[in-house]
Structures are given as C-alpha cells and as structure tokens.
Amino acid sequence: MKAKVYVTLKPSVLDPQGKAIHHSAELLGFDTILDIRQGKYFEIQLADNLSETEANEVATNIAKDVLANPVIEDFRVEIEK
Amino acid sequence: MKAKVYVTLKPSVLDPQGKAIHHSAELLGFDTILDIRQGKYFEIQLADNLSETEANEVATNIAKDVLANPVIEDFRVEIEK
Numbered sequence: 001m002k003a004k005v006y007v008t009l010k011p012s013v014l015d016p017q018g019k020a021i022h023h024s025a026e027l028l029g030f031d032t033i034l035d036i037r038q039g040k041y042f043e044i045q046l047a048d049n050l051s052e053t054e055a056n057e058v059a060t061n062i063a064k065d066v067l068a069n070p071v072i073e074d075f076r077v078e079i080e081k
Numbered sequence: 082m083k084a085k086v087y088v089t090l091k092p093s094v095l096d097p098q099g100k101a102i103h104h105s106a107e108l109l110g111f112d113t114i115l116d117i118r119q120g121k122y123f124e125i126q127l128a129d130n131l132s133e134t135e136a137n138e139v140a141t142n143i144a145k146d147v148l149a150n151p152v153i154e155d156f157r158v159e160i161e162k
Contacts, residue, residue, distance in 0.1 A: 006122055021123075021147060030143055032128040032135075041087055041122035042102075047113040054113075062111055066102060 001046045002080040003059035007068045008039035042067055055079050082127045083161040084140035088149045089120035123148055136160050 009015050018037040025033050044062070046055050059077045068075040090096050099118040106114050125143070127136050140158045149156040 008122070008124065018123075024147055025143055028143075028146060030139060032131055032139055033125055033143065034128060035126040037124045039122040039124065041089070041120035042099075043089065043118045043120065044114055045116035047115060050113055058111060058113055062106055062109075062114065065109060066105055 001048060001050055001052075001055045003044040003046055003055055004078045004080060005042040005044065005059060005063045005067055006039060006076045006078075007042070007063070007073050008075070009037065010072055010074055013072045040067070052079055052081070082129060082131055082133075082136045084125040084127055084136055085159045085161060086123040086125065086140060086144045086148055087120060087157045087159075088123070088144070088154050089156075090118065091153055091155055094153045121148070133160055133162070 015037045018035070021038065022033065022036040025036065044059055046058060050058065056077060056079050059079065063075045063077060064070060096118050099116070102119065103114065103117040106117065123144075125140055127139060131139065137158060137160050140160065144156045144158055145151060
C-alpha cells in the first residue's frame with residue numbers, strides 16, 4: 001500500500017522560495033501566473049498487510065513527527081490502494 | 082484558477098534524502114514503512130480568464146522549463162477549478 005503526503009506552508013507564512021520561482025517565471029514571460037508556492041511531496045511505501053485505516057494512521061503519524069513542522073506547515077495524507 | 086504540479090525523481094534515480102528520512106522513521110519505530118521517496122509540490126495561482134486547456138498548457142510549460150529537471154525528474158500537472 002502506498003501513502004502520499006503533501007506538506008504546504010500555512011497561508012500566513014511567507015514563502016521566499018516560491019516568490020523567487022515566481023520571479024524567474026515572470027522573467028521567462030509567464031505573465032498569466034499570479035503566484036507560486038512551493039511545498040513538499042512524499043511517497044511512502046507501506047507494508048501490504050496494513051488496513052486502509054492503519055495505513056492512514058501510520059502516514060499521519062510520520063507526517064506529524066518527521067515530515068512536517070506543524071508550527072508553520074499543514075499536511076494532507078492520501079492513501080492509494 | 083489553480084494548478085498543482087508534482088515533481089518526483091524518476092524511479093531509476095537514487096534518492097538519498099528519502100533514504101535518510103526512511104532511516105529516521107525506522108529509528109522512531111515506524112517498522113511498517115518500507116520506503117520513502119521525496120518529491121516537490123507546487124501550487125500555482127493562474128489568471129482567472131484562462132481556459133482549462135490554456136491553464137494546463139501554462140502549467141506544463143513552467144513545470145518543464147523551471148520546476149522540474151526532465152533528465153532526472155518526472156512531473157504531473159493537475160488543474161483545480
């Protein structure tokens with residue numbers, strides 16, 4: 001079973017890396033892009049004997065403990081069968 | 082209109098950062114996790130007057146030109162209305 005974890009900065013937190021990418025995009029002529037925010041994406045391969053609920057629990061725990069900083073980041077977990 | 086771009090290393094490319102995260106997870110006792118691979122995730126805010134096809138084209142172009150390195154990375158674009 002596979003879990004996907006998306007980590008994004010909270011909307012109130014500044015994203016200088018995203019701003020830099022946006023600026024590069026503008027210089028390259030992408031004038032229909034209003035804003036870019038960068039986040040992180042993780043693909044987690046889980047043991048096959050887990051139920052969907054257990055997989056969701058494991059992925060949520062590791063997202064909270066290791067992958068995201070809950071002070072400045074939000075995360076979302078998706079389970080793929 | 083919003084586009085989401087997911088950038089992942091090609092399966093044949095080694096991912097030392099993912100390996101390090103996996104190792105940390107093991108030390109913390111997550112023994113049902115078999116592998117972790119890290120990728121990048123971008124949220125792109127696009128001008129509202131674009132059609133879905135145009136939005137997809139802009140997002141694909143910027144993913145190819147700026148966000149991903151096509152030699153070692155794959156990317157996937159999703160448009161959110």
